[in-house]
Amino acid sequence: MSDSHPCAAKTAANGASGAAPTAAAGARPDAAPRPDAAPRGGRLLIASDTFANVVPGVHVLPGQGNTIAIETARGVVVVDAGPGGRVTAALIAKLRELTDKPVSHLVYSHGHGGYNYGVRDWIAAAAARGEPRPQVVAQRGVRARYRRYLETAGLQQWLNSRQFRGVVPLPAAELYVMPDLAFDERLVIDGGDRDVELIAAPSETDDALAVWLASERFLYGGAAVMRSIPNVGTPLRTMRDAVRWARTLETLHALRPAVIATEFGAPITDPKDVEDVLRVPIAGLRWLRDAVVARMNAGMSLDDIVHDVELPDAIFGHKFMRPIYGAPEYVIRDIWRSENGWWDRNPTTLHPVAPALAAADLHEAMFGGDADAQAVIARAKALADAGDTQLALHVLDLVALGPDDGAGVAQARALKADLLDARAVQVPTVVSRNLYRSAAEELRGQPIGSTRAQDPIGNFSWD
Amino acid sequence: MAGTDILMQKNPAVQWAPGVWTIGGQGNSLAVSNGDGLVLVDAGPGKEVTARMISHVRAVSELPVTHIVYSHGHVGYNNGAEDWFDEARARGDRPPCVVAHERLPHRYRRYRETGGLQALTHTRQFRSPYPADPPARWFRMPDVTFRDEHVIPGRTRDVVVMHAPSETDDAVAVWLPDVKLLWGGCAFIKSLPNAGSPFRTFRDPIRWAGTLERFLAMEPAILVPEFGKPLTDAAEIREALSVPAKALRWLRAQVVERMNRGMGELEILRDVELPAELFANRYMKPGYGCPDYLIREIWRSENGWWDRNPTSLHPSRPQAAADARYDALPDPARVLAKARALADAGEVQRALQVVDLLVAAAPSPQRAQVGPARELKAALLDRRAAQMTSAVSRQVMQSDAEMLRGQAIGDTDRARGDTPFEWT
Numbered sequence: 001m002s003d004s005h006p007c008a009a010k011t012a013a014n015g016a017s018g019a020a021p022t023a024a025a026g027a028r029p030d031a032a033p034r035p036d037a038a039p040r041g042g043r044l045l046i047a048s049d050t051f052a053n054v055v056p057g058v059h060v061l062p063g064q065g066n067t068i069a070i071e072t073a074r075g076v077v078v079v080d081a082g083p084g085g086r087v088t089a090a091l092i093a094k095l096r097e098l099t100d101k102p103v104s105h106l107v108y109s110h111g112h113g114g115y116n117y118g119v120r121d122w123i124a125a126a127a128a129r130g131e132p133r134p135q136v137v138a139q140r141g142v143r144a145r146y147r148r149y150l151e152t153a154g155l156q157q158w159l160n161s162r163q164f165r166g167v168v169p170l171p172a173a174e175l176y177v178m179p180d181l182a183f184d185e186r187l188v189i190d191g192g193d194r195d196v197e198l199i200a201a202p203s204e205t206d207d208a209l210a211v212w213l214a215s216e217r218f219l220y221g222g223a224a225v226m227r228s229i230p231n232v233g234t235p236l237r238t239m240r241d242a243v244r245w246a247r248t249l250e251t252l253h254a255l256r257p258a259v260i261a262t263e264f265g266a267p268i269t270d271p272k273d274v275e276d277v278l279r280v281p282i283a284g285l286r287w288l289r290d291a292v293v294a295r296m297n298a299g300m301s302l303d304d305i306v307h308d309v310e311l312p313d314a315i316f317g318h319k320f321m322r323p324i325y326g327a328p329e330y331v332i333r334d335i336w337r338s339e340n341g342w343w344d345r346n347p348t349t350l351h352p353v354a355p356a357l358a359a360a361d362l363h364e365a366m367f368g369g370d371a372d373a374q375a376v377i378a379r380a381k382a383l384a385d386a387g388d389t390q391l392a393l394h395v396l397d398l399v400a401l402g403p404d405d406g407a408g409v410a411q412a413r414a415l416k417a418d419l420l421d422a423r424a425v426q427v428p429t430v431v432s433r434n435l436y437r438s439a440a441e442e443l444r445g446q447p448i449g450s451t452r453a454q455d456p457i458g459n460f461s462w463d
Numbered sequence: 464m465a466g467t468d469i470l471m472q473k474n475p476a477v478q479w480a481p482g483v484w485t486i487g488g489q490g491n492s493l494a495v496s497n498g499d500g501l502v503l504v505d506a507g508p509g510k511e512v513t514a515r516m517i518s519h520v521r522a523v524s525e526l527p528v529t530h531i532v533y534s535h536g537h538v539g540y541n542n543g544a545e546d547w548f549d550e551a552r553a554r555g556d557r558p559p560c561v562v563a564h565e566r567l568p569h570r571y572r573r574y575r576e577t578g579g580l581q582a583l584t585h586t587r588q589f590r591s592p593y594p595a596d597p598p599a600r601w602f603r604m605p606d607v608t609f610r611d612e613h614v615i616p617g618r619t620r621d622v623v624v625m626h627a628p629s630e631t632d633d634a635v636a637v638w639l640p641d642v643k644l645l646w647g648g649c650a651f652i653k654s655l656p657n658a659g660s661p662f663r664t665f666r667d668p669i670r671w672a673g674t675l676e677r678f679l680a681m682e683p684a685i686l687v688p689e690f691g692k693p694l695t696d697a698a699e700i701r702e703a704l705s706v707p708a709k710a711l712r713w714l715r716a717q718v719v720e721r722m723n724r725g726m727g728e729l730e731i732l733r734d735v736e737l738p739a740e741l742f743a744n745r746y747m748k749p750g751y752g753c754p755d756y757l758i759r760e761i762w763r764s765e766n767g768w769w770d771r772n773p774t775s776l777h778p779s780r781p782q783a784a785a786d787a788r789y790d791a792l793p794d795p796a797r798v799l800a801k802a803r804a805l806a807d808a809g810e811v812q813r814a815l816q817v818v819d820l821l822v823a824a825a826p827s828p829q830r831a832q833v834g835p836a837r838e839l840k841a842a843l844l845d846r847r848a849a850q851m852t853s854a855v856s857r858q859v860m861q862s863d864a865e866m867l868r869g870q871a872i873g874d875t876d877r878a879r880g881d882t883p884f885e886w887t
Contacts, residue, residue, distance in 0.1 A: 297579025
């Protein structure tokens with residue numbers, strides 16, 4: 001799941017009470033913990049529970065999301081090394097409580113940063129035990145993604161600081177360990193006593209994989225299988241094709257698994273849940289695709305479609321479709337993107353002038369003086385007081401997007417920050433909530449994440 | 464030039480190597496003899512254009528058409544495939560085998576599924592009617608698909624069909640090793656690569672650059688573009704392949720460097736200065752694609768749909784937002800006056816951005832400026848269209864001006880006596 005960085009994110013995480021729980025592991029798993037970076041919250045993406053012998057010799061361990069350890073006669077296949085630092089050290093120690101076998105393979109569930117920043121720690125641990133270097137295995141797309149992350153490191157930092165709310169260091173190049181062995185569609189690791197089958201499972205990323213043990217009908221779905229709505233269309237990320245994700249879930253469903261480990265949360269063994277955790281998201285994604293395509297074909301615009309689609313509760317009210325991270329609106333936007341260009345269909349936006357010039361023009365066109373700007377701010381405030389925070393934001397932007405020294409602009413931005421705080425508690429997804437809060441801080445001239453102590457505490461659990 | 468006429472090539476068969484002819488069509492369709500039969504690359508859009516292609520071929524060869532290769536999955540290039548099957552039947556030949564990249568069937572299914580959307584975008588972009596329910600004869604599925612390379616062997620030569628992802632993910636090139644002739648398909652258009660087209664899904668500029676670099680490494684002696692005259696001069700071929708590839712990589716580096724500094728999409732759009740040695744090159748003419756589109760596409764290759772304004776994360780209904788904004792304006796007449804003043808000063812784009820404060824609101828007696836604002840916007844779009852180098856930008860602006868005036872798309876061309884191209 002998450003898109004790249006495990007940076008500290010404030011929520012009541014993983015069943016903790018909302019007090020100051022998992023900060024124990026530090027704010028940044030890939031670096032020395034900094035006490036100032038995570039004043040109270042836990043970390044959204046860091047798991048905390050161990051499930052030993054989910055099926056014989058297969059353990060679910062707490063990493064960035066779940067780490068899977070599969071014992072074979074030839075060693076342990078570890079899926080996801082964790083984010084490094086204390087989390088990966090704890091992972092290694094936990095594995096050693098369960099088995100003394102050497103680690104033969106380190107497998108990347110997908111190429112998002114953080115899930116495998118800890119690879120070097122595992123390699124060092126093997127060397128310290130006098131064992132051969134584990135082989136690093138991934139779907140082929142990981143290499144291109146890692147190169148992109150290094151090329152766009154500044155952008156990733158910009159995005160992740162806002163999405164995960166905190167100071168994000170520029171990731172060091174050595175954290176991106178390229179796989180030794182890459183495959184396109186399917187790779188079988190012959191463990192001697194059991195085959196560990198890796199299956200390309202394009203979903204949240206194009207380089208995601210699933211792990212299948214036919215002997216035990218055990219499936220680890222990786223980034224493809226979550227206990228909440230598939231994270232398609234998240235605002236800051238490149239396209240995640242909804243139909244491709246549905247097709248992957250259909251492929252996994254056809255395996256008829258008996259036990260499923262998910263990227264986050266506890267493994268699933270109840271037969272109905274095993275069925276639902278695959279079938280319900282498939283139904284949801286395909287239903288949304290049809291709903292959006294019908295409306296696109298009728299000529300509707302994207303924002304109209306977002307408001308027009310009514311979600312059937314039988315699918316979207318299901319416990320495995322909670323919009324805690326992804327959201328139906330996000331999915332609709334990515335389905336639109338899968339069939340449309342960047343253009344919003346207004347010819348004015350095809351070849352715009354520089355944003356600052358336009359902002360100055362608009363401000364001058366609208367306002368003859370400060371009183372005019374104050375009138376607009378008052379109108380926005382009235383809309384907000386009447387309960388329509390979002391409509392108030394649309395009106396307020398007439399002033400707030402103006403030039404820094406424009407009449408009323410500073411005041412409008414201050415009000416906008418307050419409205420964004422209000423908006424943050426109106427949305428179910430933690431991604432939108434974090435983006436609102438980060439934007440509010442920016443409007444107030446505060447460093448991103450500096451007021452995390454005041455972030456609303458969502459009722460968040462991956463289960 | 465109106466409609467899709469810009470895509471149609473009308474010249475007769477021209478031989479570029481023994482048994483290799485360009486035959487017109489939608490772009491440069493190709494007929495290649497391999498001694499046993501003819502390999503046809505792109506069947507044309509059907510009807511009179513394809514009929515003309517067939518007569519061009521029959522003027523130079525009596526061999527049966529054994530294969531039809533689809534250059535890529537865009538509408539029109541192979542709508543006429545069935546016409547070639549009809550021709551084979553009439554001649555008593557075996558039906559041709561249709562070869563395409565493995566991604567093409569997925570695209571064809573999408574085009575049927577999204578017929579209404581395709582009609583909307585094609586009508587605006589090409590300014591001619593397009594059927595929301597495409598005829599059954601369109602989108603004939605391939606008999607053979609491949610991923611990287613497919614060789615059609617013959618008595619006199621191999622015809623190598625290779626994946627050449629560029630404008631589409633299902634694009635192919637055709638390579639004739641014996642005469643070192645490369646038919647570049649939509650990857651090679653002798654003008655600025657058409658990535659980032661406003662209505663179209665993602666076309667990765669770097670993937671496109673990689674395809675051009677592979678072409679370059681093949682050192683073709685004859686290079687046939689999708690449109691226009693083939694190149695035979697070695698230096699010209701190198702220039703035509705290397706300059707667009709370099710330009711795409713240069714632009715990527717520029718955009719990434721600015722993204723890494725935290726700049727926004729529109730700031731980058733107006734901040735990048737294009738070096739003439741790349742972007743004024745004769746093989747980089749912005750007649751269809753343009754640099755603005757490329758920058759948008761590079762941005763899109765690394766970013767999400769969000770414009771980074773939190774107001775637009777979960778917006779109100781567009782009409783409600785537009786009405787609320789209008790109703791909050793202290794003096795809409797002032798806005799219209801400012802837009803007019805900018806227009807009079809020749810600042811057409813700035814005037815458009817100002818007048819947009821008014822045009823989206825629902826007209827009513829209380830919103831007296833909406834009507835005049837829409838008239839002004841239509842007039843501004845006519846002027847803006849005339850400033851465009853890209854035919855795509857020009858045509859969608861003209862289409863929108865007509866819609867704002869309550870006209871049908873293409874009315875202006877018809878009033879001038881132009882006949883729109885008919886897709887069917």
